[in-house]
Amino acid sequence: xxxxxxxxxxxxxxxYGALVVTDDVSLDIPAGEFHAVIGPNGAGKTTLIHxxxxxxxxxxxxxxxxxxxxxxLSMPQRVSRGLVRSFQITSILPGFSALExxxxxxxxxxxxxxxxxxxxxxxxxLNHPARAALAEVGLEAxxxxxxxxxxxxxxRQLELAIALAxxxxxxxxxxxxxxxxxxxxxALIALMKRLKGRATILLVEHDMExxxxxxxxxxxxxxxxxxxxxxxxxxxxxxxxxxAYLGEEELA
Amino acid sequence: xxxxxxxxxxxxxxMPTRRPVWAxxxxxxxxxxxxxxxxxxxxxxxxxYLLSLCTRVVIFGIAALSLDLILGYGALVSFGHAAFLxxxxxxxxxxxxHGIKDASLQLPAALAASALFAxxxxxxxxxxxxxxxxxxxxxxxxxxxxxxxxxAAYGGDDGMTLSGRxxxxxxxxxxxxxxxxxxxxxxxxxxYALCRSLVASRFGRVxxxxxxxxxxxxxxxxPLFRYxxxxxxxAGAMCGLAGFLLANQAEFVSPAYMTWQRSGELIVMxxxxxxxxxxxxxxxxxxxxxxxxxxxxxxxxxxxxxxxxLVLVVLFARGGILGALDRVPGFRRWRGGHG
Numbered sequence: 001x002x003x004x005x006x007x008x009x010x011x012x013x014x015x016y017g018a019l020v021v022t023d024d025v026s027l028d029i030p031a032g033e034f035h036a037v038i039g040p041n042g043a044g045k046t047t048l049i050h051x052x053x054x055x056x057x058x059x060x061x062x063x064x065x066x067x068x069x070x071x072x073l074s075m076p077q078r079v080s081r082g083l084v085r086s087f088q089i090t091s092i093l094p095g096f097s098a099l100e101x102x103x104x105x106x107x108x109x110x111x112x113x114x115x116x117x118x119x120x121x122x123x124x125x126l127n128h129p130a131r132a133a134l135a136e137v138g139l140e141a142x143x144x145x146x147x148x149x150x151x152x153x154x155x156r157q158l159e160l161a162i163a164l165a166x167x168x169x170x171x172x173x174x175x176x177x178x179x180x181x182x183x184x185x186x187a188l189i190a191l192m193k194r195l196k197g198r199a200t201i202l203l204v205e206h207d208m209e210x211x212x213x214x215x216x217x218x219x220x221x222x223x224x225x226x227x228x229x230x231x232x233x234x235x236x237x238x239x240x241x242x243x244a245y246l247g248e249e250e251l252a
Numbered sequence: 253x254x255x256x257x258x259x260x261x262x263x264x265x266x267m268p269t270r271r272p273v274w275a276x277x278x279x280x281x282x283x284x285x286x287x288x289x290x291x292x293x294x295x296x297x298x299x300x301y302l303l304s305l306c307t308r309v310v311i312f313g314i315a316a317l318s319l320d321l322i323l324g325y326g327a328l329v330s331f332g333h334a335a336f337l338x339x340x341x342x343x344x345x346x347x348x349x350h351g352i353k354d355a356s357l358q359l360p361a362a363l364a365a366s367a368l369f370a371x372x373x374x375x376x377x378x379x380x381x382x383x384x385x386x387x388x389x390x391x392x393x394x395x396x397x398x399x400x401x402x403x404a405a406y407g408g409d410d411g412m413t414l415s416g417r418x419x420x421x422x423x424x425x426x427x428x429x430x431x432x433x434x435x436x437x438x439x440x441x442x443x444y445a446l447c448r449s450l451v452a453s454r455f456g457r458v459x460x461x462x463x464x465x466x467x468x469x470x471x472x473x474x475p476l477f478r479y480x481x482x483x484x485x486x487a488g489a490m491c492g493l494a495g496f497l498l499a500n501q502a503e504f505v506s507p508a509y510m511t512w513q514r515s516g517e518l519i520v521m522x523x524x525x526x527x528x529x530x531x532x533x534x535x536x537x538x539x540x541x542x543x544x545x546x547x548x549x550x551x552x553x554x555x556x557x558x559x560x561x562l563v564l565v566v567l568f569a570r571g572g573i574l575g576a577l578d579r580v581p582g583f584r585r586w587r588g589g590h591g
Binding site for chain 2: 053055074075076077079080084085087091092093094095096100104105107108109112113114115116117118119120121123162166
């Protein structure tokens with residue numbers, strides 16, 4: 001079933017009172033695709049990620065992972081099926097070391113955590129994959145540092161390491177470049193390039209340069225609606241998109 | 253990938269070197285040694301007075317330890333923890349009034365009753381967060397209190413006097429105050445060791461992670477409710493053990509064991525000693541009871557002095573007594589740096 005989409009959104013909807021933030025969104029993302037969602041501020045991009053990841057419930061519609069309905073599953077249940085997210089506002093365990101932050105993601109998928117004896121911090125079976133994930137994002141040298149002491153860019157890298165360590169089949173990345181400086185974002189873009197093809201990726205991002213450099217396909221979200229979806233070049237040239245959104249931006 | 257290969261060779265390169273248990277637990281060992289020597293010191297003076305005071309310190313040490321598990325490590329502010337003390341105590345009182353005086357039955361009953369109460373009330377209150385959690389645990393605590401008051405057959409408001417301490421397979425194992433003290437201390441040491449193992453384990457790491465950032469924990473795949481419920485039940489049962497001992501010490505059981513003020517005192521003990529360190533809970537229980545005893549020797553309005561003292565500790569010694577001690581050069585390294 002190679003052409004069946006890994007992640008499908010079917011008529012997804014969510015409203016906060018009278019404000020419709022996700023308006024009849026349907027999207028099919030095939031295996032291995034790097035799919036970017038762009039849109040102006042307040043378009044409902046983060047809400048969409050919240051809905052797909054299970055952090056926020058949907059009013060109606062369906063979310064299918066490998067054809068199976070996960071709409072009613074909790075976030076941890078979705079994670080155990082390989083649907084893993086990162087956060088726009090850095091979400092890490094500030095008092096834990098970088099290594100333990102990542103080791104916990106390994107622990108979540110490695111047998112029962114109802115183990116009351118034995119020092120978890122010294123479990124090599126958890127630390128080894130955690131170190132590999134840290135090395136992958138280039139944070140190896142910082143692994144014993146408290147996560148709260150890392151720089152902002154390093155925290156963003158750490159979030160990606162945590163997501164990687166969860167061995168996702170589908171990764172939802174919510175503005176991983178938010179608040180990073182130029183060099184930091186270069187490094188993160190290079191990292192995401194390496195992730196391409198390893199997992200199916202749904203990226204929400206503001207940085208156009210990054211989106212057009214990385215994405216196989218781009219969807220444009222405006223007021224909760226997908227107004228265009230297609231290869232980057234086609235989306236870039238779409239008149240409606242230009243009017244609604246890209247017109248404000250510097251276009252190459 | 254060459255990077256992970258060389259990092260994997262020496263396991264955990266810059267981790268602090270592992271010291272033997274007695275060195276890592278220097279503070280706990282010192283604490284328990286001091287407590288073990290109390291009866292000898294007591295023999296020189298007012299033995300029964302000092303021994304009974306220190307027995308209370310040990311018993312409340314267990315109760316505070318259990319609260320530290322959920323409050324200090326889980327950031328779950330339970331304001332009804334004294335209910336578990338009452339569950340344990342009433343298990344002893346009710347069974348003994350029916351002629352069942354053996355600890356081999358009383359102790360499992362005390363643990364089971366408090367664990368069950370924790371399971372039911374925890375399953376409901378853990379659905380709430382923050383202030384609502386505090387309020388719901390308080391409500392359940394009050395419910396247990398008024399239930400005890402209404403038990404006319406078991407003394408109601410006045411409580412009931414036990415006909416003697418529990419036996420163990422017919423043997424009067426804790427009849428003497430000294431024997432009782434050492435048995436209580438033994439339980440404290442076992443509880444401490446259990447808690448220490450628990451907080452470092454996989455399970456404990458999930459609990460500690462949830463304290464730091466629950467959303468992050470759910471996002472890596474931990475359904476937190478079941479872990480938090482489990483630690484709530486463990487803490488409830490451990491506090492039930494303290495209740496079992498308390499009933500035996502006083503040879504008396506009353507609803508006063510589970511007032512909301514008592515729940516507040518338990519929180520004060522944990523905060524006073526230092527949250528989330530385990531030793532802190534024991535130190536806090538000792539400091540609270542000794543200060544209470546000492547200050548009430550001066551004036552019956554001792555709370556007028558104790559209150560401002562507590563405010564000062566919270567304001568100026570973040571991390572409680574243990575936190576203050578940690579600022580003494582070398583102390584933290586010596587005590588092992590837990591928590």
